[in-house]
Amino acid sequence: MSSKTAPVWVIAEQIGGVISEVCFELIGKAAKLGADLGVSAEAILLGDVSPDQVDLLYQAGAELVYQINFPDFDRFQTEIISEAINILSLEVQPQILLIGSTYLGRELAPLIAAKLNTGLTAHCIDLILNNKNVLEQWIPAYGGQIVITCPEKRPQIATVARGVFPTPAFNKNKTGKVIPVSLPENLHPRVKTIEIIREEPEGVPLEEAQTVVAGGSGAGSMEGWKEIEKLADILNAALGSTRPVVDEGWSDLESMIGQSGKMVHPDLYIGVGLSGEQQHMVGIVGAKVMVAINNDPKSPVFEQVDIGIVENCREFIPVFIKKLKDNLDKSTPR
Numbered sequence: 001m002s003s004k005t006a007p008v009w010v011i012a013e014q015i016g017g018v019i020s021e022v023c024f025e026l027i028g029k030a031a032k033l034g035a036d037l038g039v040s041a042e043a044i045l046l047g048d049v050s051p052d053q054v055d056l057l058y059q060a061g062a063e064l065v066y067q068i069n070f071p072d073f074d075r076f077q078t079e080i081i082s083e084a085i086n087i088l089s090l091e092v093q094p095q096i097l098l099i100g101s102t103y104l105g106r107e108l109a110p111l112i113a114a115k116l117n118t119g120l121t122a123h124c125i126d127l128i129l130n131n132k133n134v135l136e137q138w139i140p141a142y143g144g145q146i147v148i149t150c151p152e153k154r155p156q157i158a159t160v161a162r163g164v165f166p167t168p169a170f171n172k173n174k175t176g177k178v179i180p181v182s183l184p185e186n187l188h189p190r191v192k193t194i195e196i197i198r199e200e201p202e203g204v205p206l207e208e209a210q211t212v213v214a215g216g217s218g219a220g221s222m223e224g225w226k227e228i229e230k231l232a233d234i235l236n237a238a239l240g241s242t243r244p245v246v247d248e249g250w251s252d253l254e255s256m257i258g259q260s261g262k263m264v265h266p267d268l269y270i271g272v273g274l275s276g277e278q279q280h281m282v283g284i285v286g287a288k289v290m291v292a293i294n295n296d297p298k299s300p301v302f303e304q305v306d307i308g309i310v311e312n313c314r315e316f317i318p319v320f321i322k323k324l325k326d327n328l329d330k331s332t333p334r
């Protein structure tokens with residue numbers, strides 16, 4: 001089977017033989033774009049996985065799966081992986097390349113764009129074909145959303161975080177094989193991974209949480225941040241943050257919600273001491289009920305939530321926690 005003209009490509013990364021969820025979401029999107037453009041959606045699998053995992057790529061909508069693999073394949077060898085994608089791109093000429101905003105994807109995307117001398121839009125929140133079949137790449141910026149296009153160079157490259165596009169319906173009847181990409185013999189790894197130490201995530205994972213408490217710079221200090229942490233704890237919620245919280249070192253990057261952070265879909269979102277900047281709010285568009293606590297009644301966050309509480313969070317949160325604890329104590333049978 002050979003590739004159709006100018007396909008839509010998706011990088012399919014895997015960790016420990018399991019393909020990352022965002023790749024399926026992107027294949028679903030690539031299949032829709034491909035259908036509109038009259039071209040195929042194709043996946044570039046990085047490393048080795050079981051045939052069942054390959055089938056999932058086909059079932060999600062890929063019409064062809066290439067595989068970049070080499071002895072001692074290592075996902076951190078981005079120099080080799082990007083060169084392999086470069087060589088394959090020059091041969092197949094994809095018109096669009098979608099990459100998950102994962103740690104690997106964020107490193108690979110600019111390397112590939114530079115090698116192919118084309119454009120890259122990072123952290124897109126939507127991808128739409130315009131009337132000339134050029135990809136409109138939507139990102140939050142300047143207090144709203146802007147569209148970036150790459151009208152001349154190909155491929156048009158975009159990175160997208162997990163949760164921006166839905167997981168597609170899997171067609172269980174589809175199966176398929178991989179097409180190995182042959183690599184030039186002179187490609188030798190200059191990086192070797194000696195050891196990977198995984199940090200165990202604490203508490204409820206943000207992307208799966210039913211309740212999310214997110215704090216912003218209004219927390220004021222580590223002490224204020226700890227109170228927001230306590231609120232998340234008592235509500236059995238996942239703890240999220242805005243960029244300034246990460247910059248201050250009150251929480252780590254893993255907690256950041258938004259355009260360059262995580263996308264969340266809770267039943268209840270409580271934003272504390274944050275202003276409702278687009279780059280944060282795009283990460284919570286999937287929330288069902290949104291509450292904001294902010295001491296500025298004119299804060300733009302209040303225009304975007306269901307329930308607004310005008311309070312100084314540093315005074316309000318400790319009292320709120322005490323009330324919640326008292327209620328819990330009353331309702332717990334002795």
Ligand SMILES: Cc1cc2nc3c(=O)[nH]c(=O)nc-3n(C[C@H](O)[C@H](O)[C@H](O)COP(=O)(O)OP(=O)(O)OC[C@H]3O[C@@H](n4cnc5c(N)ncnc54)[C@H](O)[C@@H]3O)c2cc1C
Binds near residue numbers: 215243
């Ligand atoms: C390319 C790009 C990508 C970005 N990606 C992200 C992203 O993924 N996620 C993200 O979060 N940000 C991101 N940002 C940053 C984003 O633009 C905002 O700067 C950030 O979200 C603002 O965080 P904040 O609301 O905590 O702080 P601020 O905007 O400073 O707002 C603080 C709010 O707290 C309120 N406040 C102050 N004191 C109190 C108090 N005592 N009690 C109650 N309220 C109080 C204030 O009224 C104010 O509304 C990105 C920016 C760029 C340029």
